Amino acid sequence: MDRLEFRPFSQEVFADRLKSGEEAILKTLYLRYRGTVEHHVLQNSGSNDDANDVYQEAFIAVWRNVQLDRFVPQDEREFAAYLIRVAKNKWIDELRKSKNKQRVTMDMEFDGGSVQQPEADETDAYIEAVKKQYQHLGERCRELLNRFYFRKESLRKIAEAMGWTEASAKNNKYRCLKQLRELVIKEGGHHA
Amino acid sequence: MRKKMSYHLSDDELAYISQYVNGELDASDKAAFEQRLATDSIWQQKVLEVKALLIGVREASLADSMEKWQNEITVNSPAKTGMPVRPFDRRWWVAAASAAAIVLLGIGWIWFSNPSDERLYTLYFVPDTGLPVAMSSLDTSRYLFYDGMVSYKEENYIDALAKWASIEQSTDTLQYFSGLAHMGLGQMAPAIEQLLPVSSDRRSAFYKEANWYLALCYLRQGNRKVAGSLLKRIDDDEQAQSLMRKLE
Numbered sequence: 001m002d003r004l005e006f007r008p009f010s011q012e013v014f015a016d017r018l019k020s021g022e023e024a025i026l027k028t029l030y031l032r033y034r035g036t037v038e039h040h041v042l043q044n045s046g047s048n049d050d051a052n053d054v055y056q057e058a059f060i061a062v063w064r065n066v067q068l069d070r071f072v073p074q075d076e077r078e079f080a081a082y083l084i085r086v087a088k089n090k091w092i093d094e095l096r097k098s099k100n101k102q103r104v105t106m107d108m109e110f111d112g113g114s115v116q117q118p119e120a121d122e123t124d125a126y127i128e129a130v131k132k133q134y135q136h137l138g139e140r141c142r143e144l145l146n147r148f149y150f151r152k153e154s155l156r157k158i159a160e161a162m163g164w165t166e167a168s169a170k171n172n173k174y175r176c177l178k179q180l181r182e183l184v185i186k187e188g189g190h191h192a
Numbered sequence: 193m194r195k196k197m198s199y200h201l202s203d204d205e206l207a208y209i210s211q212y213v214n215g216e217l218d219a220s221d222k223a224a225f226e227q228r229l230a231t232d233s234i235w236q237q238k239v240l241e242v243k244a245l246l247i248g249v250r251e252a253s254l255a256d257s258m259e260k261w262q263n264e265i266t267v268n269s270p271a272k273t274g275m276p277v278r279p280f281d282r283r284w285w286v287a288a289a290s291a292a293a294i295v296l297l298g299i300g301w302i303w304f305s306n307p308s309d310e311r312l313y314t315l316y317f318v319p320d321t322g323l324p325v326a327m328s329s330l331d332t333s334r335y336l337f338y339d340g341m342v343s344y345k346e347e348n349y350i351d352a353l354a355k356w357a358s359i360e361q362s363t364d365t366l367q368y369f370s371g372l373a374h375m376g377l378g379q380m381a382p383a384i385e386q387l388l389p390v391s392s393d394r395r396s397a398f399y400k401e402a403n404w405y406l407a408l409c410y411l412r413q414g415n416r417k418v419a420g421s422l423l424k425r426i427d428d429d430e431q432a433q434s435l436m437r438k439l440e
Contacts, residue, residue, distance in 0.1 A: 021250050021254075023257065026254065026257070027261055028336065030258060031354045031355065032336075032339070032355065032358070034354070035354070059258065060251055060254060060255065063254065064247060064251065067247050067250075068247070123240065123244050127244050127248045127251065128248075129248070130244065130247075130248025131251055131252045131255070134248065135252070145249050145253075146249075149214065149246055149249050149250055150250050150254065177206060177249075178206055181245055184245070185197075
């Protein structure tokens with residue numbers, strides 16, 4: 001192990017780095033706790049597909065709460081506990097909705113404690129509208145926004161990858177954001 | 193955020209607010225921005241809207257990435273049926289066991305009358321027991337490595353590979369044990385891919401072991417010639433000498 005070089009990932013900056021959405025951290029967290037949720041769903045009448053759906057929904061819900069400061073985890077342990085509880089609650093909801101209602105046992109109800117998810121508000125509705133309209137953006141716009149706002153690539157790197165100058169990459173980024181907002185306002189019932 | 197927006201958001205404002213939300217402003221601009229934010233309620237609404245816009249973009253990207261990560265895991269996993277885990281029905285279990293016994297008798301006859309590459313592989317392949325685990329490390333990459341090592345030692349190779357996949361810094365240690373985890377899953381091609389660089393790095397602490405296991409991978413694939421040449425690299429090892437004799 002002597003030749004391993006490790007990147008720092010201290011608890012002090014965990015919340016900040018998580019909130020900023022560093023892809024490496026999100027991937028690490030996603031992969032680490034997937035197995036726990038998968039095991040729980042498989043043990044409680046679910047399939048692998050059910051486990052994937054529930055876990056992905058929970059992961060996005062938790063990350064949104066982090067970004068909106070509804071949930072500020074002090075460290076990874078707190079994040080993981082919350083993520084797993086949200087996923088378990090979502091699976092209980094799914095079972096209740098389905099014919100498997102009778103399989104929601106008392107053990108499941110109290111396993112890990114309940115977790116109060118914030119009520120969806122207009123911000124949530126707006127975010128959902130953005131996600132829907134994002135799919136209607138052109139491929140180049142989606143790639144540009146993904147690279148800049150999710151993968152955190154520099155404008156210089158994006159410009160190189162997409163065959164633009166740095167200035168045009170910057171302009172295109174704002175143009176794409178504006179286009180996305182217009183789609184949301186037009187299709188989502190929001191009026192400017 | 194009010195559903196019906198009572199304001200006009202100019203292009204410049206969209207650009208400026210998105211820079212703030214994305215943490216691109218320098219300290220003085222940020223301070224000026226936040227001063228206005230504290231007193232201007234319309235500005236607050238605009239910021240909330242742009243924040244939601246960027247969260248939507250990120251969530252859409254995250255959803256795409258999660259699919260990609262999920263596919264990476266699926267590719268590395270043995271076939272799954274997608275069905276819930278259910279206990280064996282006893283009658284089927286007895287019938288299956290009887291059928292398996294007959295098949296095993298057949299395989300046994302072939303096994304001992306016709307020594308094969310696969311038989312030699314099974315005789316010689318003993319998984320590396322792994323490294324001692326030090327979970328107290330605060331360093332995430334190191335923690336992640338040892339966390340994967342716990343799964344590896346439990347022979348939960350899928351979880352081990354999933355945990356190790358998120359360590360970006362590739363090392364001979366990581367490659368060696370990733371190769372071994374693939375061997376544990378019976379996946380020779382990815383095992384070879386991981387072990388090859390280690391087997392040619394004489395400075396690696398795993399040089400000898402990597403050559404040994406790589407030779408076994410090629411043997412399992414029926415490539416005795418390459419297996420033999422790899423074993424020659426470590427011909428001071430008794431086990432390697434023993435296998436080489438069997439390959440001749």
